[in-house]
Amino acid sequence: MQKDIEFPEVKDIHIAAVKEWDEAFLNQSWNIHLINNSNLTMEVTIIVSRGFSNEQKTATLRHGLGILEPKSHRKVEFITEEVLPFKNEFLLSFFANGKLYDRTFVFEAYTIKDENLNAIPLLVSEGILAK
Secondary structure: OHHHOOOOOOOOEEEEEEEEEEOOOOEEEEEEEEEEOOOOOEEEEEEEEEEEOOOOEOOOEEEEEEEEOOOEEEEEEEEOHHHOOOEEEEEEEEEEOOEEEEEEEEEOOOOOOHHHOEEOOOOOOEEEEOO
16 A cells, blocks of 8 residues: 555755754754755644664654745754764655655764754755755
8 A cells, every 4th residue: 555655755855953052051052953945835744853873762752843834944853962973863744735745864873063064055054954
């Protein structure tokens, strides 16, 4: 049955780790953003996040983001320094134009760091795009 489901390619949609000022803790913190740089309106948007290493794993978090308009972005979650050495996965699912889209974005272990910052589409800050 699953072989009968068509999953169109996810294009111009990104997951980024962005270092931002946190007013509550008065320091720079890493946050994960979903970026819709496409012309699609993303509906029923869900992200499942998890991290793991050879010895440990994080809790699995689920985020229901609802609708994300074209050429927009939304903060998904704060990511702690303790999980930066882990492989962090973000499983994205959404509907657009009556079709189901699905993609897994990955930050490999130790890739979320200042040395890897680059310009990010639709954001004024620098960050790191997941692969």
